[in-house]
Every structure is written in structure tokens, then in C-alpha cells.
Amino acid sequence: MKKSIFVFLLVTLVGFKTQAQNPVHKVVVQLNTSDTLVWHGVLKNISNLQTALGANTQIELVAHGAGIAILVDNKTTQKAKITELAASGVLFKACENTIRERKIDRATILPQAGTVPSGVAEVVIKQEAGWAYLKY
Numbered sequence: 001m002k003k004s005i006f007v008f009l010l011v012t013l014v015g016f017k018t019q020a021q022n023p024v025h026k027v028v029v030q031l032n033t034s035d036t037l038v039w040h041g042v043l044k045n046i047s048n049l050q051t052a053l054g055a056n057t058q059i060e061l062v063a064h065g066a067g068i069a070i071l072v073d074n075k076t077t078q079k080a081k082i083t084e085l086a087a088s089g090v091l092f093k094a095c096e097n098t099i100r101e102r103k104i105d106r107a108t109i110l111p112q113a114g115t116v117p118s119g120v121a122e123v124v125i126k127q128e129a130g131w132a133y134l135k136y
Contacts (some may be wrong), residue, residue: 027057027131039077040078064097068098072108072109096116
């Protein structure tokens, strides 16, 4: 019995040490501009974050307002990069309020993107949960 408890404690401590050495980084990126140069820059920064912080990095880009166009098939200039980043685990979310207000056909939203009811509310929720925040 004592040996079992010792083994359990040892495994638990090793798990904590591993977690401390490999922290999970969580970053929410708010995008609210139609500037295609900014789009290119934000996606480059996301790629750089993944490289610098490693596999334990969760990144979610939330597009709303003018930024929604990055996720619209016939308006985006970044389809290939979004496809690449989505395949590596980056989440892309389109604001349903913006979709409705701008009368965007949901079928034109890139298949790599999901939706959230409110882009700004999604950012707030992520921040409250301890996610780092970047705004573009």
C-alpha cells in the first residue's frame, strides 16, 4: 500500500514538473480592420507565436466588423495562410452579429472558420479565462 501511494505521488509530481516546464499558452487575437497589410501581418505574427511558444500554444483569431472580410471567401487575400494555420490548430471565428448586420451569406465564410455569437463578447470571455490578448 505504501509503495502504491509513493508511486502515485511520484507520478503526480513528475506531471506537475512537466506542466511547469511546458506551460500552455493561450492567445486570443481580435481583428477589426479591412487593411490587407494588417491581415498579412497578423497571420505572420500568429505563425511566429507558434514557432516561438511551441506546440502548447492555443490561438484563436476573432474577426468582426471590417475584419470579417478576412474570413469571406471572395474577399480574403489570405486563404492559403488561413488554411495552413487552421491545419496547425489555430482557430478562426467569425462574429455572427457582423455576418447578420452586413448581410453576409454564411456559405461564403471560409470552411476553416467557425462562428461566435458576438466577436467582442468572445474576446472578453477569453480574457476572463486568462487568455493573452492581441488587437489588430
